[in-house]
Amino acid sequence: MKGNPFFYADEDDIRKGLVADVYFLRGKKIMESLGLNPLVYGEVTASGIPENGSFGIFCGLEEVLRLLEGLPVTVKAMPEGSLFYPGEPVLSIEGAYNDFGIFETAFLGFLCFSSGIATKSARMKLNCLDKPVYSFGARRTHPSIAPAVERAAYIGGCDGVATIAAAEILGLKPVGTMAHAYIIAIGDPKEAYINYDRFIDEDIPRVALIDTFEDEKFGALTAAEALGERLYAVRLDTPGSRRGNFRKIIEEVRWELNLRGYSNVKIFISGGIDENTVKELYEIVDAFGIGTAISNARVIDFSFDIVEKEGKPIAKRGKKSGRKQVYECKDCLKHRVLPEESEIPTCPECLSKMEPLLLTYIDGGLRIVKEEKPQFSRDRTIKYLRKIKEVSLD
Numbered sequence: 001m002k003g004n005p006f007f008y009a010d011e012d013d014i015r016k017g018l019v020a021d022v023y024f025l026r027g028k029k030i031m032e033s034l035g036l037n038p039l040v041y042g043e044v045t046a047s048g049i050p051e052n053g054s055f056g057i058f059c060g061l062e063e064v065l066r067l068l069e070g071l072p073v074t075v076k077a078m079p080e081g082s083l084f085y086p087g088e089p090v091l092s093i094e095g096a097y098n099d100f101g102i103f104e105t106a107f108l109g110f111l112c113f114s115s116g117i118a119t120k121s122a123r124m125k126l127n128c129l130d131k132p133v134y135s136f137g138a139r140r141t142h143p144s145i146a147p148a149v150e151r152a153a154y155i156g157g158c159d160g161v162a163t164i165a166a167a168e169i170l171g172l173k174p175v176g177t178m179a180h181a182y183i184i185a186i187g188d189p190k191e192a193y194i195n196y197d198r199f200i201d202e203d204i205p206r207v208a209l210i211d212t213f214e215d216e217k218f219g220a221l222t223a224a225e226a227l228g229e230r231l232y233a234v235r236l237d238t239p240g241s242r243r244g245n246f247r248k249i250i251e252e253v254r255w256e257l258n259l260r261g262y263s264n265v266k267i268f269i270s271g272g273i274d275e276n277t278v279k280e281l282y283e284i285v286d287a288f289g290i291g292t293a294i295s296n297a298r299v300i301d302f303s304f305d306i307v308e309k310e311g312k313p314i315a316k317r318g319k320k321s322g323r324k325q326v327y328e329c330k331d332c333l334k335h336r337v338l339p340e341e342s343e344i345p346t347c348p349e350c351l352s353k354m355e356p357l358l359l360t361y362i363d364g365g366l367r368i369v370k371e372e373k374p375q376f377s378r379d380r381t382i383k384y385l386r387k388i389k390e391v392s393l394d
Ligand SMILES: [Zn+2]
Pocket: 329, 330, 331, 332, 333, 334, 347, 348, 349, 350, 351, 352
């Protein structure tokens, strides 16, 4: 933290344990004084999913692996973008307790935070599988973690992100339209659209923000007059106080555009959108910009529990002891949690052979699975979401 003008912990602080809850450091001090360092096996599980959700999307693993790599531990986990249910292990760590115990605050933080955002993002995308949903919520979180927020939003199913730093991490081009502030600064919406078209790179779609001063219907026509064939979409960011019946406003914009030969112009909406808005307006909207609902998503309450000590099953009250494997049926998405040594089971629902989800990522400190491209993790989520629709799991 020293020398840093903003209030966040950097890599060094995290690796030194400066953001560890102090009781982990106290426990370690006592254990070391007694010369104790038992070999333990612990698992990360969630007892529930926020907002009565039935499933979560696992995210945050890459940072956990970067934190634990090089320590004398073995780490197993589900890949990022995996579907998980409450009560099943998503990650396990095996090692001598003093070698990794103080990192519990940090590794849970990475997972709780990123999986919370990915899960919420997935809930949006589930209602909008064939149209784009963009993450526009960086402004509603601390800027130092905006890239982590948007990475998780993307892995959870968002099609694009707004900030340059996040887009760079993801290997994408950032997505954005124009700000109300830009239109006010120029002074006249028509001038604003014409100059946007004049100065912004050709490969950026011309999306006009239409409700700074005018009614949405007239704003859309102003944009169409200004850009003609070059207008790709209009964006409605209608304030809540003016919304009345938002569906009717959007339908009216569509009607007026179509009537004048602009049926190819798409309609984007943003501003206070959540998964219910996406569901309600999916048919008449071409893309959604989502802010607070994703960037301030409830975290997943993961906890870490020791389930084996010196080779013997042991766990606190309320937790099942012994190391476990999670098996998945790819046909109906049913999961089973069984002792690790069990035979691969068949699905109790559809009798398909199930597949294990927990894979070894770090073996005795050595990373044996290289970093997965975020696109692959996102593809995994999307595949799950399509399957969820198919088997009507939601
Ligand atoms: Zn099945």
